Amino acid sequence: MSKKQGGDKVTRYIVIGMVIFIVAVGVIFSFVSSASKAAPYPSIVSKSDGYGVVFNGDLKGVPTVDLWEDFQCPICARFEETNGAYMQKLITEKKAKIVFHLLSFIGPESILAANAAACAADEGKFLQFHSYLYANQSPAENTGKWSTEGLVSAGSQVGLTSDNFKKCVTDGTYGQWVKNVADDGASKNINSTPTVFRDGKALNRDTEYFDPAAFAKAVEG
Amino acid sequence: MKKYQPWVGLVFRLIVGGVLVFAGYLKAFNPSKAKMAVRAYEALPIPVANILGVALPWIEIGAGLLLILGVAVRYTSIFSGALMLLFIVAIGQAWARGLSIDCGCFGGGGQVEAKDTKYVQEIVRDFGLGLMSLYLFRYPTSRFALEREKVAHE
Numbered sequence: 001m002s003k004k005q006g007g008d009k010v011t012r013y014i015v016i017g018m019v020i021f022i023v024a025v026g027v028i029f030s031f032v033s034s035a036s037k038a039a040p041y042p043s044i045v046s047k048s049d050g051y052g053v054v055f056n057g058d059l060k061g062v063p064t065v066d067l068w069e070d071f072q073c074p075i076c077a078r079f080e081e082t083n084g085a086y087m088q089k090l091i092t093e094k095k096a097k098i099v100f101h102l103l104s105f106i107g108p109e110s111i112l113a114a115n116a117a118a119c120a121a122d123e124g125k126f127l128q129f130h131s132y133l134y135a136n137q138s139p140a141e142n143t144g145k146w147s148t149e150g151l152v153s154a155g156s157q158v159g160l161t162s163d164n165f166k167k168c169v170t171d172g173t174y175g176q177w178v179k180n181v182a183d184d185g186a187s188k189n190i191n192s193t194p195t196v197f198r199d200g201k202a203l204n205r206d207t208e209y210f211d212p213a214a215f216a217k218a219v220e221g
Numbered sequence: 222m223k224k225y226q227p228w229v230g231l232v233f234r235l236i237v238g239g240v241l242v243f244a245g246y247l248k249a250f251n252p253s254k255a256k257m258a259v260r261a262y263e264a265l266p267i268p269v270a271n272i273l274g275v276a277l278p279w280i281e282i283g284a285g286l287l288l289i290l291g292v293a294v295r296y297t298s299i300f301s302g303a304l305m306l307l308f309i310v311a312i313g314q315a316w317a318r319g320l321s322i323d324c325g326c327f328g329g330g331g332q333v334e335a336k337d338t339k340y341v342q343e344i345v346r347d348f349g350l351g352l353m354s355l356y357l358f359r360y361p362t363s364r365f366a367l368e369r370e371k372v373a374h375e
Contacts, residue, residue, distance in 0.1 A: 026279035
């Protein structure tokens with residue numbers, strides 16, 4: 001074997017070693033960063049409901065509606081437009097237990113928006129903020145509309161003006177909680193937003209999501 | 222033809238390697254979406270799909286880097302060829318079973334409306350990349366490879 005060829009083999013192993021190192025670090029980083037960890041969440045959130053934001057959690061004998069959604073998802077905005085007022089009515093009239101699961105598939109601004117919604121929950125204005133974000137959704141994803149500044153100003157539109165709220169949004173206080181929700185959705189095979197369950201049974205996406213009468217019938221039985 | 226072979230090899234290395242790195246990069250930093258894309262194929266148990274969703278983008282980046290640099294081309298190209306075959310089988314089974322999903326090859330993924338599926342384009346693209354991989358396996362020597370030609374032949 002010539003000396004040159006030996007040198008080339010060394011190059012091969014060094015390069016392969018470096019590439020394997022990059023892959024290993026990347027995989028480990030991704031696993032660690034997307035895994036569930038103990039983290040603070042608002043008092044309205046229930047860990048046993050998959051870290052969801054729960055309304056009427058103490059009611060007995062009413063159906064449970066689980067809604068999996070993403071603040072940047074246009075179909076979720078359409079769902080909110082169709083059924084948002086009805087869902088709020090279910091909550092205020094104590095006709096159902098509603099669990100909001102804030103997923104963040106669509107990227108960084110979905111994470112920031114979900115965090116901000118948890119901050120709004122701390123101030124008792126989750127539902128108002130939730131409606132506002134959908135009513136004012138950007139037509140394109142991750143364009144800066146739900147940057148932390150955008151979310152703080154969205155909050156001020158529904159009366160969220162406290163320094164606590166601003167700090168919570170800006171600091172990403174509930175960032176790890178958002179990851180925990182995503183991890184729970186992954187383990188429950190949620191592959192699309194919105195996804196709606198009534199008492200653990202998935203509603204029919206084609207017939208029951210965007211027909212208010214069919215949705216009400218599916219929920220109230 | 223023989224004269225052009227090393228240049229063809231270079232072009233194929235850059236295309237297949239570039240697509241792999243680009244596709245991996247687009248998925249690597251949104252693990253929850255990448256997990257969802259793999260789950261949507263409904264071909265693996267959920268925990269396995271979630272692990273693959275996290276690992277696959279980085280494996281693509283690694284294989285792509287080796288192809289672009291031109292190191293261990295013979296092994297990397299058979300690996301990328303096998304990967305393309307796997308993708309074609311995965312997409313084909315989703316199509317055959319009537320699932321409506323995006324392949325999630327370049328980020329995205331998950332369920333889409335039936336009219337928005339692109340199974341034909343996805344399979345043709347992967348088939349083309351697979352053929353280029355096979356060419357590199359058959360003729361691993363090419364221009365501007367980090368590794369000298371003799372070693373690549375071994």
